[in-house]
Amino acid sequence: xxxxxxxxxxxxxxxxxxxxxxxxxxxxxxxxxxxxxxxxxxxxxxxxxxxxxxxxxxxxxxxxxxxxxxxxxxxxxxxxxxxxxxxxxxxxxxxxxxxxxxxxxxxxxxxxxxxxxxxxxxxxxxxxxxxxxxxxxxxxxxxxxxxxxxxxxxxxxxxxxxxxxxxxxxxxxxxxxxxxxxxxxxxxxxxxxxxxxxxxxxxxxxxxxxxxxxxxxxxxxxxxxxxxxxxxxxxxxxxxxxxxxxxxxxxxxxxxxxxxxxxxxxxxxxxxxxxxxxxxxxxxxxxxxxxxxxxxxxxxxxxxxxxxxxxxxxxxxxxxxxxxxxxxxxxxxxxxxxxxxxxxxxxxxxxxxxxxxxxxxxxxxxxxxxxxxxxxxxxxxxxxxxxxxxxxxxxxxxxxxxxxxxxxxxxxxxxxxxxxxxxxxxxxxxxxxxxxxxxxxxx
Ligand SMILES: [Zn+2]
Numbered sequence: 385x386x387x388x389x390x391x392x393x394x395x396x397x398x399x400x401x402x403x404x405x406x407x408x409x410x411x412x413x414x415x416x417x418x419x420x421x422x423x424x425x426x427x428x429x430x431x432x433x434x435x436x437x438x439x440x441x442x443x444x445x446x447x448x449x450x451x452x453x454x455x456x457x458x459x460x461x462x463x464x465x466x467x468x469x470x471x472x473x474x475x476x477x478x479x480x481x482x483x484x485x486x487x488x489x490x491x492x493x494x495x496x497x498x499x500x501x502x503x504x505x506x507x508x509x510x511x512x513x514x515x516x517x518x519x520x521x522x523x524x525x526x527x528x529x530x531x532x533x534x535x536x537x538x539x540x541x542x543x544x545x546x547x548x549x550x551x552x553x554x555x556x557x558x559x560x561x562x563x564x565x566x567x568x569x570x571x572x573x574x575x576x577x578x579x580x581x582x583x584x585x586x587x588x589x590x591x592x593x594x595x596x597x598x599x600x601x602x603x604x605x606x607x608x609x610x611x612x613x614x615x616x617x618x619x620x621x622x623x624x625x626x627x628x629x630x631x632x633x634x635x636x637x638x639x640x641x642x643x644x645x646x647x648x649x650x651x652x653x654x655x656x657x658x659x660x661x662x663x664x665x666x667x668x669x670x671x672x673x674x675x676x677x678x679x680x681x682x683x684x685x686x687x688x689x690x691x692x693x694x695x696x697x698x699x700x701x702x703x704x705x706x707x708x709x710x711x712x713x714x715x716x717x718x719x720x721x722x723x724x725x726x727x728x729x730x731x732x733x734x735x736x737x738x739x740x741x742x743x744x745x746x747x748x749x750x751x752x753x754x755x756x757x758x759x760x761x762x763x764x765x766x767x768x769x770x771x772x773x774x775x776x777x778x779x780x781x782x783x784x785x786x787x788x789x790x791x792x793x794x795x796x797x798x799x800x801x802x803x804x805x806x807x808x809x810x811x812x813x814x815x816x817x818x819x820x821x822x823x824x825x826x827x
Pocket of ligand 1: 503514515548607775
């Protein structure tokens with residue numbers, strides 16, 4: 385029985401190869417392929433099953449998940465994903481950086497793989513959609529193609545990146561190698577070196593996990609928006625223009641600490657007053673012109689931080705994010721000017737140092753056009769938007785044409801048990817991923 389059904393599967397598979405290879409080669413998917421849809425119920429079921437690994441004791445789906453990388457829950461979730469991949473007739477492997485990868489051969493041997501996936505680790509007390517949706521939708525795409533006996537021209541490679549929330553770590557090692565001191569870093573109580581071994585990686589052979597530029601045809605990732613833009617606009621699909629650039633500044637304000645009762649107001653050099661004015665200046669400069677740029681002062685230390693002392697010293701951060709590096713440079717220049725003026729007004733000395741500059745990771749225009757076409761073919765409205773959060777895709781963009789698909793986050797909430805994306809939006813996103821892959825493959 386086994387042999388016969390195997391042979392039949394082989395013959396059907398071969399017929400599928402010939403049909404799809406011929407039709408896909410003409411530049412646009414066949415009607416049969418264009419009408420292909422993922423199984424929305426199966427996707428939901430996988431998301432619900434994955435949520436049980438790391439669920440609070442006695443909780444349910446709505447209580448979210450703590451599946452922090454290298455934990456028992458992470459290990460159990462990864463085993464679940466490995467089983468799903470095997471059930472889809474794939475042979476998953478774990479690379480030295482702990483990334484789970486599974487490749488389905490294409491019909492044209494010379495072509496490079498279309499890679500897609502996301503991550504399944506979470507922040508402590510996180511939600512059930514960040515990373516999980518993109519990972520399980522990738523597997524659902526594989527299952528759908530397998531069920532319909534459709535062979536693409538390019539190899540298809542599902543990748544579940546390790547420890548996204550801690551870096552990202554797995555995707556960074558694969559693209560750039562480990563950062564100095566990375567392996568000695570303690571993450572969630574586990575040294576990274578031991579954590580990698582725990583999940584099946586090999587810290588001594590990290591270079592074997594490296595992906596070189598041009599080694600893949602493109603990289604695609606479906607993800608929840610983690611912001612409220614799509615929900616507010618009532619649009620089901622977001623096409624990511626790119627992942628924003630980040631400039632982080634360290635600010636030091638030197639005044640003079642003095643007695644809060646005996647120092648007259650005109651004679652004070654109040655560092656915290658200067659900081660307050662500078663924080664307001666950040667708000668004003670960022671909102672001065674239209675655009676999606678954002679600016680945040682999120683960390684501040686006051687010295688001596690006592691109720692009866694005029695603050696003598698303040699250290700705080702300023703972070704600007706935008707797709708355009710020149711917008712960030714303008715904001716940096718504007719804030720330095722404002723700081724000089726505030727220092728004069730308050731009798732303080734202000735220094736501003738750029739400590740982090742992350743360049744933007746732009747999505748490839750040709751991939752964005754394929755996502756547009758895929759959404760249009762599904763009669764789903766789509767808008768372009770930047771990603772304000774970091775993703776594995778930001779590293780992949782350095783070595784391959786990258787594209788990201790966003791679906792709405794209810795209330796814009798993420799990194800919280802309250803994170804939710806309507807099941808219909810999850811299915812829409814997975815269908816856009818499927819149709820984008822088929823369009824990229826046919827091009
Ligand atoms: Zn994520």
